[in-house]
Amino acid sequence: MNRELNMEKNAFFSVEAAMVMPLAISAVILAVSLFVFQYNRCLMEQDMAAQTLKAAVVEAQSKEELAEKIQTQTAGLYRNKYVAWDLMLFELNMKKGIVEAVGKGDFLFPIPGWNFWNRENSWNARAGYKAHRISPIAFIRNYRKITGGI
Amino acid sequence: MKILCFWLLGLSLFDIRYRRVPVWMVLSGGAAVMGNGICGCMWGERDFALLLSGMIPGAVLLLLAFGTRKVGWVDGIVLMLLGSVQGFTQCILAAMLSLVMISVFSAALLILKRADHGTTIPYIPFLTMGFVLCRLTGG
Numbered sequence: 541m542n543r544e545l546n547m548e549k550n551a552f553f554s555v556e557a558a559m560v561m562p563l564a565i566s567a568v569i570l571a572v573s574l575f576v577f578q579y580n581r582c583l584m585e586q587d588m589a590a591q592t593l594k595a596a597v598v599e600a601q602s603k604e605e606l607a608e609k610i611q612t613q614t615a616g617l618y619r620n621k622y623v624a625w626d627l628m629l630f631e632l633n634m635k636k637g638i639v640e641a642v643g644k645g646d647f648l649f650p651i652p653g654w655n656f657w658n659r660e661n662s663w664n665a666r667a668g669y670k671a672h673r674i675s676p677i678a679f680i681r682n683y684r685k686i687t688g689g690i
Numbered sequence: 691m692k693i694l695c696f697w698l699l700g701l702s703l704f705d706i707r708y709r710r711v712p713v714w715m716v717l718s719g720g721a722a723v724m725g726n727g728i729c730g731c732m733w734g735e736r737d738f739a740l741l742l743s744g745m746i747p748g749a750v751l752l753l754l755a756f757g758t759r760k761v762g763w764v765d766g767i768v769l770m771l772l773g774s775v776q777g778f779t780q781c782i783l784a785a786m787l788s789l790v791m792i793s794v795f796s797a798a799l800l801i802l803k804r805a806d807h808g809t810t811i812p813y814i815p816f817l818t819m820g821f822v823l824c825r826l827t828g829g
Binding site: 553 | 701704705709710711713716754758760761762763764765768778779782785786789790792793795796797799800805806807808809810811812813814
């Protein structure tokens with residue numbers, strides 16, 4: 541036991557490794573960060589599109605009921621699927637029958653001071669979608685347009 | 691944190707002198723760091739997942755050490771222990787700082803023709819500097 545404790549183990553870098561390793565690790569971190577960023581951006585785009593479509597087809601008797609349903613839908617968005625992502629803005633608005641979803645997120649770069657593209661240590665992305673709410677009148681008009689008034 | 695610095699300084703001195711460090715020194719530091727981490731988790735002061743994630747950079751270095759034989763494996767263990775104390779982001783920052791410093795130092799040695807590609811350089815002193823810089827700048 542004593543003999544094992546008194547043993548000495550290697551603790552060095554060869555010059556070759558010292559030159560190559562920072563470059564290799566930086567490249568890997570950059571690649572992983574880009575992949576994670578892209579994953580989060582795609583998710584956010586999909587979420588915004590899905591939320592817009594859902595809000596466009598939701599059924600309600602009054603404006604108040606519609607606003608409440610949209611609000612409930614917004615609050616119910618599952619956010620835990622995002623990785624290292626701060627969903628800073630998520631708004632779902634409706635004006636004159638047009639539903640608009642806007643989202644903005646920040647990806648925190650793992651190494652402080654290494655983000656050359658942005659002064660802040662984060663990469664951000666924004667996504668926005670618009671859709672017309674389906675009303676019975678608009679639906680009948682569209683149907684008549686397609687079928688030629690039959 | 692001062693104890694950790696003294697432990698790293700002690701390891702650095704051995705590393706600079708012999709390019710090797712005594713096992714008892716690594717084990718004693720490791721037992722203290724792991725004991726502290728496990729107690730912190732048991733009392734709810736620290737998160738076990740964060741403790742483990744902080745060890746990832748060290749584990750990668752350890753794998754590289756076994757795979758390439760161009761790196762001593764104690765460096766990986768020391769980085770793992772540091773990571774379990776500091777957390778993932780700080781550990782990555784300290785490791786990257788130390789790697790940049792050792793790379794600049796190696797380049798200088800190569801330019802001055804004081805070393806060839808097989809020459810060995812102690813890594814723990816650079817890791818200590820990275821750790822201290824990381825602490826001083828607040829990560």
